[in-house]
Amino acid sequence: MTAAAPAIVLVRPQLGENIGKAARAMLNFGLTDLRLVSPRDGWPNPSAGPAASGADLVLERAQVFDTVAEAVHDIPHVYATTVRKRGLVMPVVTPEEAAREIRTWPERSAFLFGAERSGLETDEVAIAGKILTVPINPEFRSLNLAQAVILVAYEWSKHEALMVPTEGDEREPRATQAQLEGLIGQLDGALEAAGYYHPPDRIPATKNTMRTILTKAGWSNREVQALRGMIRALVNPRPR
Amino acid sequence: MTAAAPAIVLVRPQLGENIGKAARAMLNFGLTDLRLVSPRDGWPNPSAGPAASGADLVLERAQVFDTVAEAVHDIPHVYATTVRKRGLVMPVVTPEEAAREIRTWPERSAFLFGAERSGLETDEVAIAGKILTVPINPEFRSLNLAQAVILVAYEWSKHEALMVPTEGDEREPRATQAQLEGLIGQLDGALEAAGYYHPPDRIPATKNTMRTILTKAGWSNREVQALRGMIRALVNPRPR
Numbered sequence: 001m002t003a004a005a006p007a008i009v010l011v012r013p014q015l016g017e018n019i020g021k022a023a024r025a026m027l028n029f030g031l032t033d034l035r036l037v038s039p040r041d042g043w044p045n046p047s048a049g050p051a052a053s054g055a056d057l058v059l060e061r062a063q064v065f066d067t068v069a070e071a072v073h074d075i076p077h078v079y080a081t082t083v084r085k086r087g088l089v090m091p092v093v094t095p096e097e098a099a100r101e102i103r104t105w106p107e108r109s110a111f112l113f114g115a116e117r118s119g120l121e122t123d124e125v126a127i128a129g130k131i132l133t134v135p136i137n138p139e140f141r142s143l144n145l146a147q148a149v150i151l152v153a154y155e156w157s158k159h160e161a162l163m164v165p166t167e168g169d170e171r172e173p174r175a176t177q178a179q180l181e182g183l184i185g186q187l188d189g190a191l192e193a194a195g196y197y198h199p200p201d202r203i204p205a206t207k208n209t210m211r212t213i214l215t216k217a218g219w220s221n222r223e224v225q226a227l228r229g230m231i232r233a234l235v236n237p238r239p240r
Numbered sequence: 241m242t243a244a245a246p247a248i249v250l251v252r253p254q255l256g257e258n259i260g261k262a263a264r265a266m267l268n269f270g271l272t273d274l275r276l277v278s279p280r281d282g283w284p285n286p287s288a289g290p291a292a293s294g295a296d297l298v299l300e301r302a303q304v305f306d307t308v309a310e311a312v313h314d315i316p317h318v319y320a321t322t323v324r325k326r327g328l329v330m331p332v333v334t335p336e337e338a339a340r341e342i343r344t345w346p347e348r349s350a351f352l353f354g355a356e357r358s359g360l361e362t363d364e365v366a367i368a369g370k371i372l373t374v375p376i377n378p379e380f381r382s383l384n385l386a387q388a389v390i391l392v393a394y395e396w397s398k399h400e401a402l403m404v405p406t407e408g409d410e411r412e413p414r415a416t417q418a419q420l421e422g423l424i425g426q427l428d429g430a431l432e433a434a435g436y437y438h439p440p441d442r443i444p445a446t447k448n449t450m451r452t453i454l455t456k457a458g459w460s461n462r463e464v465q466a467l468r469g470m471i472r473a474l475v476n477p478r479p480r
Contacts, residue, residue: 024382025387027377027380027382028376028377028380028381028382028383028387029376029377030377053382053384054380054382055380055382096398134394135397135398136268136269136397137267137268137269137270137397140267140268140294140295141268142264142267142268142293142294142295143268144293146387147265147268147386147387147390150387150390150391151390151391151394154374154391154394157375157376157377158336158375172329187470190474191470191473191474193477194473194474194476194477194478195473195477195478195479196469196470196473196474196478198478209463209466210466210470212463213457213459213463213466213467216457216458216459217453217456217457217458217459218456218457219453219456219457220329222329223449223452223453226449226450226453227453229436230427230431230436230450231474233431233434233435233436234430234431234434234436234471234474234475235474236434237433237434237435238434238435238436238438239435
């Protein structure tokens with residue numbers, strides 16, 4: 001059983017475009033509950049759709065509220081996203097820590113994001129139980145709204161089983177030692193025939209180097225066989 | 241001492257605005273090495289600056305290259321960011337896994353990001369040692385360029401404070417991309433001359449396989465040079 005997906009609450013967002021971008025960021029990582037508190041230009045906003053790049057269902061389901069308190073009325077765990085100190089004594093967590101906590105709770109969570117320039121007001125932050133801060137370059141703090149949303153959504157999605165992992169990791173099993181020995185023996189014989197091993201006193205060290213090089217590569221048997229074909233070709237060129 | 245910060249390589253980016261947004265995303269998390277491969281509209285691009293929102297130093301230092309291979313010539317660990325299957329058998333990692341790996345290496349790393357719509361070409365992916373895929377909602381895959389960059393930069397930055405040097409790590413540094421390209425080019429030429437590449441319709445796949453095999457091995461330059469000596473010997477046997 002997985003925890004319910006968190007809600008994303010945009011507080012007094014200014015540009016419809018940014019609401020659309022936030023919706024797109026959300027859906028990329030499986031979030032669909034978007035809540036808007038007093039969007040400056042009303043709702044719906046014609047600029048949101050194009051910026052959502054297909055995340056229309058998030059926009060269609062978006063709910064609008066007058067205050068932060070109303071927006072999170074049904075949600076017990078609320079995080080206020082802010083980089084600034086507020087004179088509020090509250091726990092501060094990273095997106096990673098928040099995602100880990102959320103997973104342990106059966107109840108829902110919400111993340112508050114402030115207006116594009118002004119951020120959250122102190123009394124809005126106070127509604128939350130915790131502050132969420134993205135650790136960022138202290139000399140260049142310039143996360144925009146959709147970027148902050150995507151980092152939170154991304155961290156949350158890591159814990160979701162429904163997310164398809166990396167699309168088919170096709171890592172092949174390593175070749176067996178016997179398969180690898182076949183390659184080493186073949187190359188050794190070919191080098192021997194080509195007069196590669198000299199002077200005599202260096203032969204053991206040179207053979208060890210060759211063996212180490214081929215062993216450390218971690219090839220699959222398919223790759224070992226491809227290399228054997230290449231060696232065969234070099235030793236017996238095809239008549240042209 | 242911390243591991244060197246990775247380079248971000250944008251391959252054939254189309255819009256200057258997106259280059260600017262990527263620069264902004266990078267600097268938020270402390271990355272400054274931006275490399276551009278054949279930007280569609282040339283460089284510098286007047287649209288980049290405004291979108292960078294102050295991340296001008298990243299744009300000013302950006303380097304431009306003609307090919308992916310040239311862009312990563314000095315970087316041994318290369319990740320290709322792609323969500324698509326390519327018929328290439330390569331390890332696939334998440335941004336989190338990549339960030340963890342990078343921390344263990346003394347050498348630099350680079351992340352390749354493809355053009356806005358078309359992504360990376362197969363032969364560009366093949367230059368990398370690994371594929372990086374962001375686990376994403378399978379029903380809505382719509383990460384834009386700057387968003388993909390910010391997730392990689394964000395994951396990398398998480399480990400920055402924790403960096404501890406591994407004392408007395410006696411591993412040799414990996415060969416640079418240029419050194420590896422020397423080996424690949426030599427073997428490719430030798431195989432060509434030996435008539436290895438046939439039938440014609442399989443040539444691109446065969447060359448990619450060869451490249452992947454040599455790239456994944458993680459050899460040092462000493463090992464690369466030893467292999468080059470072996471290939472020379474096979475192609476020109478010493479008279480006995």
